[in-house]
Amino acid sequence: MRAPGHCGARLLLAALVLSLALAPGPVRAEDLEAKLKSAFLLNFVRFIRFPAERYSSPDAPVDICVLTPDPLAEALEQSLAGKVVGGHPVRLRRGDRPEALRDCHLVFVGSRSSDLLDSQLARLAGFGVLSVHESGAPKSTGVIRLYSSDNYLRFEINQAAAERERLEPSAGLLEIATRIRL
Amino acid sequence: MTARPGALRRKLARLMALASVIALLLSALALLLVAGYRSRQQSEHDLQTLASVIADNSAAALGFGDVHTARRILAAVQANADITLVCLFSADTAGRPGPVFSAWPSNRAEDCPDTLLPDRGGIAADHMRVQESVTVDGVALGSLTMTMDLRSQRWALLQQAGLTSAVVGLALLLTFSFALRSQTAMVAPIMALAALARRVSLTADYSLRTEIKVDDETGQLAEDFNHMLAKIEASDQEARAARDALGAEVLQKSAANRELQLTLERLTAAQEQLVQAEKLASLGALVAGVAHEINTPVGVAVTAASTLRARATTLRGQYSDGSMRRSDLETFIGVAEDSTRMLLNNLQRAADLIQSFKRVAVDQSSDERRRFQLSSYIREVLLSLGPKLKNIEVVVDCPDDIWVDSFPGAIAQVLTNFVTNSVLHGFDDGRKGRVQLQATLLDGQVELRYQDNGRGVKAEHLGRIFDPFFTTKRGAGGSGLGMHIVYNLVTQRLGGRIRAFSPEGQGLLLVLHLPLTAPAVAGGRHLDTTT
Numbered sequence: 001m002r003a004p005g006h007c008g009a010r011l012l013l014a015a016l017v018l019s020l021a022l023a024p025g026p027v028r029a030e031d032l033e034a035k036l037k038s039a040f041l042l043n044f045v046r047f048i049r050f051p052a053e054r055y056s057s058p059d060a061p062v063d064i065c066v067l068t069p070d071p072l073a074e075a076l077e078q079s080l081a082g083k084v085v086g087g088h089p090v091r092l093r094r095g096d097r098p099e100a101l102r103d104c105h106l107v108f109v110g111s112r113s114s115d116l117l118d119s120q121l122a123r124l125a126g127f128g129v130l131s132v133h134e135s136g137a138p139k140s141t142g143v144i145r146l147y148s149s150d151n152y153l154r155f156e157i158n159q160a161a162a163e164r165e166r167l168e169p170s171a172g173l174l175e176i177a178t179r180i181r182l
Numbered sequence: 183m184t185a186r187p188g189a190l191r192r193k194l195a196r197l198m199a200l201a202s203v204i205a206l207l208l209s210a211l212a213l214l215l216v217a218g219y220r221s222r223q224q225s226e227h228d229l230q231t232l233a234s235v236i237a238d239n240s241a242a243a244l245g246f247g248d249v250h251t252a253r254r255i256l257a258a259v260q261a262n263a264d265i266t267l268v269c270l271f272s273a274d275t276a277g278r279p280g281p282v283f284s285a286w287p288s289n290r291a292e293d294c295p296d297t298l299l300p301d302r303g304g305i306a307a308d309h310m311r312v313q314e315s316v317t318v319d320g321v322a323l324g325s326l327t328m329t330m331d332l333r334s335q336r337w338a339l340l341q342q343a344g345l346t347s348a349v350v351g352l353a354l355l356l357t358f359s360f361a362l363r364s365q366t367a368m369v370a371p372i373m374a375l376a377a378l379a380r381r382v383s384l385t386a387d388y389s390l391r392t393e394i395k396v397d398d399e400t401g402q403l404a405e406d407f408n409h410m411l412a413k414i415e416a417s418d419q420e421a422r423a424a425r426d427a428l429g430a431e432v433l434q435k436s437a438a439n440r441e442l443q444l445t446l447e448r449l450t451a452a453q454e455q456l457v458q459a460e461k462l463a464s465l466g467a468l469v470a471g472v473a474h475e476i477n478t479p480v481g482v483a484v485t486a487a488s489t490l491r492a493r494a495t496t497l498r499g500q501y502s503d504g505s506m507r508r509s510d511l512e513t514f515i516g517v518a519e520d521s522t523r524m525l526l527n528n529l530q531r532a533a534d535l536i537q538s539f540k541r542v543a544v545d546q547s548s549d550e551r552r553r554f555q556l557s558s559y560i561r562e563v564l565l566s567l568g569p570k571l572k573n574i575e576v577v578v579d580c581p582d583d584i585w586v587d588s589f590p591g592a593i594a595q596v597l598t599n600f601v602t603n604s605v606l607h608g609f610d611d612g613r614k615g616r617v618q619l620q621a622t623l624l625d626g627q628v629e630l631r632y633q634d635n636g637r638g639v640k641a642e643h644l645g646r647i648f649d650p651f652f653t654t655k656r657g658a659g660g661s662g663l664g665m666h667i668v669y670n671l672v673t674q675r676l677g678g679r680i681r682a683f684s685p686e687g688q689g690l691l692l693v694l695h696l697p698l699t700a701p702a703v704a705g706g707r708h709l710d711t712t713t
Contacts, residue, residue, distance in 0.1 A: 043245045046318050086319030170318075172242025176251050 034075030036153055037108075037146065041076070041132060044144060045085045045106055047173035051128055051166045054105060061091035065104035067120060068096045072110060098123035109133040109142070117142075128165050140182040143167060156180050190369055198361040199354070206350045214343050221335055225264075226302065226310060229330050232259065233268075233314040237326040240270055240284075241316045244323045249284055256286035259328070266309065267329040269294035270316070279325055298325050308333045371400045375407055388415035453650060456663050472539040474569045479528035479535070486528070490521035538562045542594055549589060551700065556584040556621060556628065563594045564619075567601050573614055574605070580621040584628060588700040592671045599664045600632050600692060606655060608636020608689060627678075630694040639684040647682050677701035 045062055055062075062085055066073040073094060083090040095101040098120045109120055111134040121141040124131050132155075133142045143161045147154055156178035157169055169177070236255060243252035252270055259265045267290055273280035279298050285291035295301075301311040309331055316324040371394040378392050388411055394404035497514045500506035542562055557580035564576055601617065609615040613636075620631045639647060646652045648669035653662035672680040678696035685691070 040246070043242070046245060046321075047242050086321070170242055172239050172245075172255075175239065175255065176242050176246050176248045 031075055034072050035079050037072065038076050038079035040146065040153065040155065041106060041108060042080065042083060042085055042090070044130060044132060044173075045088075045090075047170040048130060048162075049168040049170070050105055050130070054128060055088065059087050059089070062086075062088035063091050063093055063104040063106070065093040065095060065101045065107045067098060067101060067107055067109045068094050070108070070110035076108065102127040102129060104129060106130040106132060111135070125161070125164070128167070130165065130167055131161075138180050138182055144177075154178065158182050190372070194365050194369070195358065195361050198365075199358050202357040202361075203354060206353055210346045210350050214339070214346060217342055218339050221339060222310075222332075225330060225332070225335055226312065229265070229310065229328055230312045230314070232262065232265070233312050233326055233328040236268065236328070237314040237316045240326065241318050241323055244270065244272060244283060244316055245318065252284035253286065253288055256284055259286060262330075264331045264334050265328060266331045267293055267327075269327045271298075271325040271327075273322070273324050279327075283324060295327055295329075298327065301329075303332060308336070368400065371396050371404060375400075375404060379407070382411065386418075388418050453663070457667065460663055460667065470569050472535070472566070475535045475539070475565065476532050479531040483525045483528040483532070486521040486524040490518055490525075493517045493521075535565070539566055542566045549591065551587070551589050553585060553587045554590055555582065556580055556586055557582045559590055559593065560597065560619060560621070563597045564601075566594075567598060570601055570605050571617075574601075574609065575614070575616045577616070577618045579619070581623070584621060584623060586628065586696070586698050586700075588696070588698075589675055592675045596668050596671055596676075596694075597632075599668050603664055604634040604636055604690070608634045608638070610655075611637070624695075626698060628694075628696045628698065630696060632692045632694075633689060635689040638687065638689050639682070641684070644682055644684055648680070672696070675700065 041064060045064065064080060066076060070076075077092045077094075080090050080092055093101070093104060095104075098107070101107045102124065107124055107129050109117060109124075109131060112120075114135065114137075117133060117135055118139065118141065121131055121133060121139055125141045130144065131142045132144045132146060133139065134146045135142075136147070138145055138156060138158065140158065141161060143158055143165060145156050145158070147156070157174065158180050159169075159174075160181045162169055236259060239258075240252050240255045242248075243255060256268045256270060259268050268286040269279075269282055269291070270284040271279040271281065271294075272283040279294070279296065282291045282294050285294055295311065298313045300313045301307075301309070303310040309329055311327055311329045314326045314328070315322050316326055371392075374394060375392055378390060382388060382390055391408050391411060392404045395401060396404070493514050497506065497510060500510055557578070560578055560580055564571065564578065597619075604615065604617060616635045618631075618633045620633075622629050622631075643652075643654065647665050650663060650666040652666075669680060672678045672694055676696050677700050678694055680692060680694050683691040683693070
């Protein structure tokens, strides 16, 4: 584990500039957060390799899903609409039950109570789903946890969970991420 | 011709050294060029690979905008001291770099190039730059350029060149010393062979052998050389033996020759003695002839004188006692006239004879040359031979007008020997013989034919009749020199020719052709010239 760098602000800004440079329109606080997170989600898909059987064809859509209810669902969908990752067009879905999202590539589980999160994550586990959740503490069932530290958006990868779900994060991603094994 | 010692060796050494230098230099140059090219290629490849790895590693950092991580990733290149600058550009458009996302060393971001085209660098360039796109799943996130300092590499290359040069020099030194040493080893046997060959040619001692025992072509050469020497020695010994044998033979032959020479000299001396004896013998015959011829007139003169003296004594007695008659005196006068006439005639004849004999004898014992009438001289000679001819009828047919300028002694001796020969051989059975001597002028020469009617000469003896010491009467007083002397006198002193014929039952015919003038100088020393 390593401490976050002193230039996190630059990181945020840079991430925005890099991933969403072409995004038009005025920038609000919620939009900024959604854009940042959607960029992160997009990069997760980009830097994590899914098992080959998860794609029926090289240009099959990649399903990025949001477990509702989620205040950011709208903004996220707006930011990700029309994106293409690694040849796969991004397809957005919503669902209020984890079971319904078990065939998604990535499921974003927003901020909620710890018990609910545990339950929901547990119900997604074992289906090869890259679960991205927001919580204050690491969870053994989630693959990636987004968290804020000193106003920087950071993430940690639970390598044990990733291996369990047969997901392969790239070395570069692991360089950036905080790695845990639970 | 003497070879400069060591010349071949030095030539070989130079050749080997030159070949080594060229080969070494060429290979060293090729090695260096290849090494330089390889090193450059390897460097570029390594750099590209490293750039690829770094680009790959920094993709996520670039994607997430994690400058810190990007810097840390880029810093990994510091393991390679030659990499001087790494620049990570956030995006690129058509070969133009975007903004610098991160750089290493971080304080040199402003040195990042404004182009993404790679810079391979020339031969003399001191840096090289590669470019690598940062992509994820075919989507370009940015670019990375990496610059490498080639100076240390060039220095390494220079070091390698220096090392190679040192190795070349060392190899050259080793080669040269080894070449010298090996040439000494190689050339020494050849030089020894040459020295041996020189010694052999100087001393002609073919028993010399070389001791060289080398297991290579030189050894083979030495062996062949020995073989050749052995052959030469063998043939030399044969030649020597043949020469010795020849020498011995020559020695024997010359000894035999000396003996022959001695025998010849003794024979010549004996021959000369015999010739002298023959001359004395013919002189003796002459004296006998003289005595015989003079005996008759002197005897007649003595008788006449005795008769005259007796008549005178008788007349004195008659005169003293007075009984002398007129008729007695007349008778005495008649007797005195007859007696004195007889005395004068016979004494005159004796004087003539003595004169003639004297001339012949002088001629015969001297080499005097004079002009004389052939017919009268023949008669004088025949006269001097009187006693020998007592049972022989001599017919001379010689014109009186033949005068010759020649050596009368020689002619006298020739005729004497003819007659002696006829008496000794032709008429030895006491038969009454006849000798015919005919002289004619023929083509400015005198042809003298002497023929007897004796027993003749057998055909097998005729060819040898003029050979010295050839005689059929060895035990009966023949010396075998008479006709030989004749032959010599005729052919040499008188300058003529003589041939002998003996038709069956017609005796011996000797035909002489003599020039009217004998040769001016009688050549050489002849058997008949010594007296």
